[in-house]
Amino acid sequence: DAKTTQPPSMDCAEGRAANLPCNHSTISGNEYVYWYRQIHSQGPQYIIHGLKNNETNEMASLIITEDRKSSTLILPHATLRDTAVYYCIVRVAGPNAGNNRKLIWGLGTSLAVNP
């Protein structure tokens, strides 16, 4: 089973911030939180990842709670092109990272950005 839970769907108005939550209550201390998105029928696209500090890049911001049991991906100004399925996964980095491959990705959150 996936180690994360996400709402199945969300709506957001174009130009507004989209806040996508993810619960990972069983996360281990050495596991990172990764976010990907998948636009219909394309391969998943890497967005951002973090361990315990908040992270920001040109695409999004990642807010991780202090207990690391949940996180929120923030798209600050959503556009129609941000309509996609967003996946939150946890994985170990480092020499044993290959074991993560066996983790099943959940169904993610289907984000619809409306004009």
Added chain:
Amino acid sequence: KAGVTQTPRYLIKTRGQQVTLSCSPISGHRSVSWYQQTPGQGLQFLFEYFSETQRNKGNFPGRFSGRQFSNSRSEMNVSTLELGDSALYLCASSSGTLKETQYFGPGTRLLVL
């Protein structure tokens, strides 16, 4: 830098046939992983290759196999195709170093009739 490429993009086969899919990773990446994605399912891990060796394997039957070449290109093969093998097959590459961020190709959509 060119991204991950997969060929072919679309494929139609019939039950009982076999199929070979190809993946070229990002230049310099040594790890290639394969995933199956079916409608309503999350990505399911098939196997990972690193430096021509299978490093990890998911819970798929032996009909699913793969290999990696010295230039890191990888192929996966499915023999004796079943209707349930219809799916989007995704390849992801990573450097195999500490960051382990995977970059995905566009996928090959396989339809088994």
